[in-house]
Amino acid sequence: MPAILIHVANEDPILCEVESLPGPTDTTIMVRNPRRRDGKDLHYLVANVTQVIWPLNRITFIEIMPGEEDEQLIGFVRE
Numbered sequence: 001m002p003a004i005l006i007h008v009a010n011e012d013p014i015l016c017e018v019e020s021l022p023g024p025t026d027t028t029i030m031v032r033n034p035r036r037r038d039g040k041d042l043h044y045l046v047a048n049v050t051q052v053i054w055p056l057n058r059i060t061f062i063e064i065m066p067g068e069e070d071e072q073l074i075g076f077v078r079e
Helices: none
Strands: 003-008 014-017 028-036 051-055 059-064
Touching (some): 003 028
Antiparallel strands (some): 003 014
């Protein structure tokens, strides 16, 4: 499940996980375990909420965080 960072208009970025990224015809995105970037709960959600659906028209952009397999890749090293 890829981790993403959602930038909602006029809000702090939200770190969460998704089953799949939204497609070009999608109007919403369903996320799991939404939290602030520092891991704290979002003040506008009930404490035990684990899934949220956001309309894509409120989202400025989405960052896709590197997964475990991406972190193990060795990049070009210049000596």
